[in-house]
Amino acid sequence: MTDNIAAGSPASDTPLPLDGYVGDPAVRAEWDNRYADRQQLWSGQPNGALVAEVAGLTPGRVLDVGCGEGADAVWLARGGWDVTALEVSGVALERAAGHARDAGLAVRWIHAALTEAMLPPASFDLVSAQYPALLRTPDAAAERALLAAVAPGGVLLLVHHAGMDTQAHESGFDPADYVWPSMVADLLNEDWEIEVDEQRPRLAPDGGAGAHHTDDLVLRVRRLR
Numbered sequence: 542m543t544d545n546i547a548a549g550s551p552a553s554d555t556p557l558p559l560d561g562y563v564g565d566p567a568v569r570a571e572w573d574n575r576y577a578d579r580q581q582l583w584s585g586q587p588n589g590a591l592v593a594e595v596a597g598l599t600p601g602r603v604l605d606v607g608c609g610e611g612a613d614a615v616w617l618a619r620g621g622w623d624v625t626a627l628e629v630s631g632v633a634l635e636r637a638a639g640h641a642r643d644a645g646l647a648v649r650w651i652h653a654a655l656t657e658a659m660l661p662p663a664s665f666d667l668v669s670a671q672y673p674a675l676l677r678t679p680d681a682a683a684e685r686a687l688l689a690a691v692a693p694g695g696v697l698l699l700v701h702h703a704g705m706d707t708q709a710h711e712s713g714f715d716p717a718d719y720v721w722p723s724m725v726a727d728l729l730n731e732d733w734e735i736e737v738d739e740q741r742p743r744l745a746p747d748g749g750a751g752a753h754h755t756d757d758l759v760l761r762v763r764r765l766r
Contacts, residue, residue, distance in 0.1 A: 564629060564654030568676075572630035576610075582633075583609050585640075587616035588671040589744020590700040590757050594737070595620070601666030604690050606655055607673040611637025611648070618646040622667070627651035627658060656682045663764075666695040672702060675720040684725045688733075691764045696736070699725055703740045703756035722760035729762060737761035 562569055576582055591613055600621035605614045608626035610633050618624045618641065626648050628634050634650055641648045651658060655675065668690045675683040691697050699722050726738060743757045 562629075562631065562652050563657045563659075568654065569629050569631065573632045576630050576632040576636070581610065581636075583612060585610070585612050587613050588700065590759050591669055591671055591698065592616070593744060594698050594759070594761055595667070595669075598667060598696065601695075602664065602692070603667040603669060604660070604665040606668065606670040606687065607675075608637055608650075609633050611640045613669065613671060614648050615640050615644055615646060617669075618648055619644065625649040625651060625665070627653065627655065629654060655686050658686070660686075660690050662689050663692050665690050666692055668695070668697045670697075670699045672700060673720070677718055677720050677724070681724065681728060683720050684728055687725060688728060688764075693764050693766050695764050697725070697760075697762050697764070699760045701758045702743075703758050722758045726760060726762070732764060732766050734763045734765055735760075736763055 595617070600617075601623065603617050603622045603624050605617065605624060605626040608614045608628045609630075611626065614624050614626040614637060624647075626637065628637065628651070631652060634652055638648070638650055655673075656678075668687055670687060675687075677683070687697055687699065701722055705716055722738070726735065729735065738760050740756055740758055743755055
């Protein structure tokens, strides 16, 4: 996948050791290998859709799902947000924590799978998932975990690459295996209000994997109660 991945588990201010990881070891190993192959996988800049959508929000508690090398987490913390960031790759978490330390910012780091994170329910004013590789399951566990983390009055912002949800890939990537914004929207009831559900040109930082994608799918929903 591109631009970040999903994760979760007990929080701390530094990455947990690998034996503290909660989730599928094969998934962790896959993403650790991807990060280890390059000194820097992503651009190091916050995702454009996040910057645009957060502009009018009052900083509070935010969950950064699939934080990667930490660019979004650092940007949010610098903007006054109380940041919890989760990720499956220990390699990525080490880089993310280093960037936060260099910036003099505090972030809670979580090393596990989102669906096994044991996150406090309904406790985040913003849940941000930027291009996450969330595996689809029959019980919609990942979709429900995203929604369950949002506090009443809070926002879920889910952004993905347009076209990938229907596009076959030679690499063996099957879009049917992953969660897309439309699947989350299908679970919404009267407790939620859709504020943004659209495809639009991507505000892409220069460099980094995924930079060739030109359009985003942006879903922003608010929990009413």
